[in-house]
Amino acid sequence: MRRFRPFFFLLPAAVVAACSPDSSSSTPASTGPAGAGGAGGTPLPCDVAEALTRCHDCHSSPTQFGAPMSLMTYEDLVRDTPSTPGVSALVRALERMKSTDKPMPPVPRERASFKEYGPLDAWLERGFPPGDPAQKCAPVATPDGGVVAPACEPDTKLRAEAPYSLQEGTSDIYVCYGVDVPAPADRRQITAIIPRVDDKSVVHHIVVFEADKTESPKPHKCKDIFPIDWKAVYAWAPGGPPFVLPEEAGFPMAEGKPTHLVVQVHYSNLKHEAGHVDATGVDLCTTETPRKYDADILWVGGFEFAVPPHQTSTVECTFDWGQNWTKYLPLQVVQSWPHMHQLGRKLTTDLVRADGTRSPLGHADPFSFFDQAAYPVDATVSNGDKFVTRCTWENPTDQTVVWGEETSQEMCFNLLTYYPRIPLPQFSGPAASYLSDCKMQKP
Ligand code: HEC
Structure with missing residues (x-):
């Protein structure tokens, strides 16, 4: 086993893009989207209001959970999007709903489907006419943030x-x-x-x-x-x-x-x-x-990687239980918290069985530093299984980036909640990552 280096998690200094000073919604608070017949502002066509239902957990009025603007009314959608003067929230919404690296709704929520962006695309194509105030839309669930x-x-x-x-x-x-x-x-x-x-x-x-x-x-x-x-x-x-x-x-x-x-x-x-x-x-x-059983956290992933400049690179780190650890199996894994820094784009851990079959143990795809979340998992780790963690980074800088605690350095860990607890000394969770074998993948 490699020597136990102390190391640190990192927090972002600032990860927020510039915003226009007036990004607040001028529409009055309401509990549902202002589809036709809805309260406040010019109504949206019913199918458009309905297509935005999942957005309203955050892009409500007032907004919730850090969302920069509300997406409730006609005015909200045709107004400039906060980050980009001259681009409407509608156009930006469509971009983000279809984005694979910065999707809306954000991870870990399910990606937007055609059923959601289809009606918005069609409405944009039609020249986004306001909804008919006389039309009655079906009521939509009140946002609760889940x-x-x-x-x-x-x-x-x-x-x-x-x-x-x-x-x-x-x-x-x-x-x-x-x-x-x-x-x-x-x-x-x-x-x-x-x-x-x-x-x-x-x-x-x-x-x-x-x-x-x-x-x-x-x-x-x-x-x-x-x-x-x-x-x-x-x-x-x-x-x-x-x-x-x-x-x-x-x-x-x-x-x-x-x-x-x-x-x-x-x-x-x-x-x-x-x-x-x-x-x-x-x-x-x-x-x-x-x-x-007592539960604990096991860190899988690794330290041995180098991300060359101006490239997208992937490392694969395998943790094989080895002789000293198999006595603790089987384990039950119930939660995954993937952790990388700002260049991280994707992190997946799979449980690879002796017969080659794989089951996912938390897939952050895309990984978003801004939206780090825990994922529920339900898997049993048995003798002969391996943990295979893959981390992908996009490095726009002129420097090769390696593991480290600085903002400009990177990490590749998946913190798994599991039981029964392996009797490691308290706070030595990264042990499994030190024992992992990491290989850079061919681009
Ligand atoms: C869980 C809360 C949440 C949900 C649900 C959500 N958003 Fe967001 N949204 C945010 C946050 C926080 C930001 C700011 C950070 C960012 O841009 O990623 C944001 C930013 C955006 C932006 C960028 C605005 C700009 O000026 O660049 C758009 C567009 C957007 N969301 C559209 C949507 C749409 C459309 C949906 C539904 C399909 C949706 N969002 C669902 C929280 C959410």
């Missing part, structure tokens, strides 16, 4: 000491706070992690880490990097579900000392609005009747 209630009663709340005030003019920031969950009297496990999004207009995603060192309980700008002893146990992006562990497993809480958890909230305020004060947190369900 936050669903889990089947347990939360007993622990992770909240910052005080709400966080987003400074006017800040467009994109990662904010962290630490919470000590007191040491339980008895062995205890976390069985569910539930996002509690407060200011939906600016919260873009949430990650929960278990940490070794104490992080201030006051919400503050996260350090640019994550120390190795931060272990991601949950990641939420709009539309993502709470993480409810299977009935036979739970994350063990530290025994005899508090469990220190860090909540990281990514705020995206592309409209540079003032006055956002947010108290987003996370609720936990815990149990004092321990479940059969």
